Amino acid sequence: MKKYYNTAFIYLVLGLGLGVFYREFTKMLGFEGQTVLRGLHTHVIVLGFIFFMIVLLLEKNFNINGLKQSKVWFIFYNISFVAVIVTMLVRGILEVKGLDMAGLSHMAGLAHALMGGALIWFMILLGKAIKDN
Numbered sequence: 059m060k061k062y063y064n065t066a067f068i069y070l071v072l073g074l075g076l077g078v079f080y081r082e083f084t085k086m087l088g089f090e091g092q093t094v095l096r097g098l099h100t101h102v103i104v105l106g107f108i109f110f111m112i113v114l115l116l117e118k119n120f121n122i123n124g125l126k127q128s129k130v131w132f133i134f135y136n137i138s139f140v141a142v143i144v145t146m147l148v149r150g151i152l153e154v155k156g157l158d159m160a161g162l163s164h165m166a167g168l169a170h171a172l173m174g175g176a177l178i179w180f181m182i183l184l185g186k187a188i189k190d191n
Contacts, residue, residue: 059123062114065136069106073099076147087154095150098143105139105173113180120187131179138172145169 077099084093113122122128145166152159 059114059117061132062110062117066107066110066114069102069110072143073102073107076102076143080150083151084154089154091153093150093153094146095154098146098150101146102143105142116184116187120184120191122183122187124190125183125186127179128183131176131183134172135176135180138169138176141169142166142173 076095080093080095080099084090084095117123145162149159149162149166152162
């Protein structure tokens with residue numbers, strides 16, 4: 059359970075930091091348009107902090123860690139989520155600076171697809187944990 063708490067806490071700090079980065083970076087460069095950086099803060103807070111707080115509560119009730127695949131899922135989820143964060147961050151910085159984003163959309167799409175797979179995998183694990191309980 060402690061790893062879910064620690065992970066949630068890390069994503070909370072990261073999400074808050076990215077919110078400050080968005081605000082200060084765009085203000086520093088005088089950018090007033092739309093950018094992916096605006097939604098990055100929310101993505102990290104919801105899919106990182108809030109998601110892992112919910113996982114923590116579910117772990118307490120259903121012992122998700124007792125399943126074989128839970129450790130592999132945890133690693134896969136975090137790798138795919140960090141890939142989503144990095145691609146959004148790079149795209150947002152390029153948008154603010156007015157630079158070309160060619161090729162980045164494929165990487166972002168792959169990262170989002172992996173993230174979707176990780177979420178489905180979690181639901182399958184949760185279903186098994188509920189059944190075993």
